[in-house]
Amino acid sequence: MKDIPIIVELVIIGFEVMAWILLLVFSVFGYQWVRFDFVNQWATQLSFGLLGLGYMFGLIFDKAISSLPFRWIVGGSAASESADAPTPLAMRMQALAKDPDIYHVLQQHINQHRLVRSTVFNFALISLTALLFVGTQVGFNLRLLVVLIFLSVLFTGLTLFTGRQSARTLMLELQYASEALEKRHAGPEKTERK
Numbered sequence: 001m002k003d004i005p006i007i008v009e010l011v012i013i014g015f016e017v018m019a020w021i022l023l024l025v026f027s028v029f030g031y032q033w034v035r036f037d038f039v040n041q042w043a044t045q046l047s048f049g050l051l052g053l054g055y056m057f058g059l060i061f062d063k064a065i066s067s068l069p070f071r072w073i074v075g076g077s078a079a080s081e082s083a084d085a086p087t088p089l090a091m092r093m094q095a096l097a098k099d100p101d102i103y104h105v106l107q108q109h110i111n112q113h114r115l116v117r118s119t120v121f122n123f124a125l126i127s128l129t130a131l132l133f134v135g136t137q138v139g140f141n142l143r144l145l146v147v148l149i150f151l152s153v154l155f156t157g158l159t160l161f162t163g164r165q166s167a168r169t170l171m172l173e174l175q176y177a178s179e180a181l182e183k184r185h186a187g188p189e190k191t192e193r194k
Contacts, residue, residue: 009115011051014058016122018050021057023129027136058118065118091174098181109173113166120159127152 086094096103131148134141
């Protein structure tokens with residue numbers, strides 16, 4: 001039951017990925033070849049297939065985004081990073097070993113960060129592919145073009161800002177939890193030595 005929210009989040013991310021992939025395909029090949037009567041006739045079967053496809057795309061996209069260097073997401077002047085500081089993965093594993101309850105709270109925050117990070121990346125890609133779709137399939141419409149350019153710039157800026165802020169917040173939470181666990185476990189040892 002604990003994995004259900006993660007699965008739902010990955011399916012949501014996958015549907016966002018499918019949205020910009022579909023816009024990209026329609027931009028290149030057009031949309032006249034789509035048979036809507038077939039879609040209506042096989043709606044139930046297609047829904048189950050899309051759920052599986054959404055989960056697969058969500059998992060792949062999430063792994064791709066999470067493989068980006070932390071320094072790239074947070075920015076070059078991250079105050080929280082230093083050469084001797086443990087990695088986020090090491091801090092999570094320390095939390096798991098020392099206090100599973102804190103680890104589960106941190107894991108919930110990591111899952112929220114994952115959804116935020118992937119969603120803003122996907123929205124930026126959706127707005128850019130929508131701009132491409134309008135340019136190739138709908139034709140030139142100045143008002144629509146201006147709105148889509150504005151949305152593309154907005155979502156790309158939101159991606160950079162939100163990704164950085166979310167990653168910094170997550171890193172601070174990991175550091176504070178790690179320090180608190182170190183102090184808690186170091187306390188009894190110091191009293192025993194005295």
